[in-house]
Every structure is written in structure tokens, then in C-alpha cells.
Amino acid sequence: xxxxxxxxxxxxxxxxxxxxxxxxxxxxxxxxxxxxxxxxxxxxxxxxxxxxxxxxxxxxxxxxxxxxxxxxxxxxxxxxxxxxxxxxxxxxxxxxxxxxxxxxxxxxxxxxxxxxxxxxxxxxxxxxxxxxxxxxxxxxxxxxxxxxxxxxxxxxxxxxxxxxxxxxxxxxxxxxxxxxxxxxxxxxxxxxxxxxxxxxxxxxxxxxxxxxxxxxxx
DNA sequence: CTCTTGATCTTCT
DNA sequence: GAAGATCAAGAGC
Numbered sequence: 001x002x003x004x005x006x007x008x009x010x011x012x013x014x015x016x017x018x019x020x021x022x023x024x025x026x027x028x029x030x031x032x033x034x035x036x037x038x039x040x041x042x043x044x045x046x047x048x049x050x051x052x053x054x055x056x057x058x059x060x061x062x063x064x065x066x067x068x069x070x071x072x073x074x075x076x077x078x079x080x081x082x083x084x085x086x087x088x089x090x091x092x093x094x095x096x097x098x099x100x101x102x103x104x105x106x107x108x109x110x111x112x113x114x115x116x117x118x119x120x121x122x123x124x125x126x127x128x129x130x131x132x133x134x135x136x137x138x139x140x141x142x143x144x145x146x147x148x149x150x151x152x153x154x155x156x157x158x159x160x161x162x163x164x165x166x167x168x169x170x171x172x173x174x175x176x177x178x179x180x181x182x183x184x185x186x187x188x189x190x191x192x193x194x195x196x197x198x199x200x201x202x203x204x205x206x207x208x209x210x211x212x213x214x215x216x217x218x
Numbered sequence: 219c220t221c222t223t224g225a226t227c228t229t230c231t
Numbered sequence: 232g233a234a235g236a237t238c239a240a241g242a243g244c
Contacts, residue, residue, distance in 0.1 A: 068236070070236075076236070077236085078229090078236075081229090081230080084228085084229070085228090085229095086228060086229075100227095100228085100236085101226095101227050101228065102227085102235080102236070102237050102238095103225075103226075103227075103235065103236095103237050103238080104225065104226035104227035104228080104235095104237095105225060105226065105227075105237075105238080106237050106238070108236065108237080110236090123236060125236085151237070151238070152236070152237075153237050153238060154237090154238075157238095191236070192236075192237095193235085193236055193237065194235085194236055195234085195235080213237095
């Protein structure tokens with residue numbers, strides 16, 4: 001493990017200008033495990049509520065610090081033009097994993113939300129590593145912790161998520177999700193790397209995190 | 219630091 | 232054929 005613990009209480013922002021979520025978790029246990037019911041709400045409620053939650057795959061992972069919301073009414077969503085072999089799981093019930101191939105070489109993981117047929121999902125874009133950092137470094141061939149999970153393709157490589165994980169349920173092994181111990185400071189902004197519906201502010205992040213795929217403006 | 223490019227799978231035109 | 236919810240390496244400033 002390579003968690004840096006704070007020298008001072010994290011509720012003194014003038015001493016720690018940029019507290020990371022791992023610092024907060026060191027002072028509180030993980031929250032309750034998230035069940036399928038957590039995802040059976042609007043994707044626009046679930047997405048910000050996932051910031052600060054802990055995601056583990058086979059015990060490796062960390063704190064979700066960046067996500068994006070997609071919905072079938074959204075031209076940027078894979079589900080916008082209806083079901084295909086790739087996006088089929090998005091049209092199923094909430095609480096399952098949707099994994100797709102990105103640009104032919106990377107995998108990206110999503111949590112299906114809302115209800116059967118609504119075809120909405122949250123893309124996991126960045127994680128603050130806390131569990132199994134040695135395994136992540138090996139898989140990513142990268143030492144710098146900030147480079148392990150700072151992007152959707154990096155997250156899947158570090159957590160060894162691939163198409164084999166597509167359609168897995170989110171509340172049973174090998175996947176584990178835990179609610180955040182308290183509500184963190186969340187920022188929203190426009191999504192990354194898309195060319196349709198670019199203006200929609202459906203990217204959410206932990207304010208001030210060093211582990212984002214890209215800073216939020218302001 | 220920013221910008222460009224290649225890698226190469228799935229879907230859509 | 233072309234585009235895309237990406238990343239890493241290399242060139243240039």
C-alpha cells in the first residue's frame with residue numbers, strides 16, 4: 001500500500017489545500033456496499049453520487065473521482081440509435097456492468113442505471129488508487145500513481161477489466177462497490193472526447209483531486 | 219508545456 | 232470507407 005496519510009486533520013483546509021478522498025477514508029470506514037437498488041434511479045442522480053464511492057475488482061481499485069453520464073436520449077450515448085450486440089446490456093436492468101472496446105485497443109467500463117429499457121449508464125473515467133497499487137503498477141507498466149487510473153482506458157487496464165466482465169452484476173464478486181462515507185465537494189463540466197452533444201455538463205468530479213483524467217476548468 | 223499521430227475494433231453511412 | 236465515450240510516444244516550443 002502506498003497511501004499518504006495526512007499529518008493534520010483534513011477538516012483544516014488551510015493546512016491541506018487539496019485533501020484527497022483517501023485522506024478522508026483513512027478517518028472513516030468504507031460505507032455500506034452498494035446494491036442494484038442504488039443504480040435504479042436517474043443516471044443524473046447516480047453519476048454525482050458515485051463520486052467518492054470505492055470500486056474494487058478482485059480487490060484492486062480505489063475511490064471513484066470522475067464519471068460521465070450517458071442516456072439513450074443523448075446523441076453522444078452508445079444507446080442513442082437503439083440496441084446493438086455491443087450495447088445490449090445498457091438496455092437491460094440497472095446494476096450491471098457495460099464494457100466496450102474503445103478505439104480498437106482500450107476497454108471502458110460503465111454502470112447501467114435507471115430501469116430496463118432506459119439504456120442509461122455511467123462511464124467510470126478516473127479512480128484514486130487505494131487497493132492493490134502494486135498490481136496496478138504491474139498491469140499499467142507505470143510507477144506514477146497519478147498515471148494508473150486517470151482515464152477510462154487506464155482504469156480498465158489497472159483493474160484488469162475487459163469484455164469478459166461485460167454484463168457482470170455490480171453487487172457480487174469479482175466487483176465490489178462501497179458508498180462514500182460522506183458527501184464530497186463535487187464539480188460538473190462538459191464531457192471529454194465526444195463530438196456530439198458536447199455542451200451537456202454531465203461530467204462529474206471530486207473537486208481538487210490530483211487523479212482526474214483532466215482538470216475541470218475553474 | 220502543447221500538438222500530432224498511430225494503434226486497430228465496432229458501428230454506421 | 233469513416234468515425235469514435237482513448238492512450239502513449241515523439242516533435243516542437
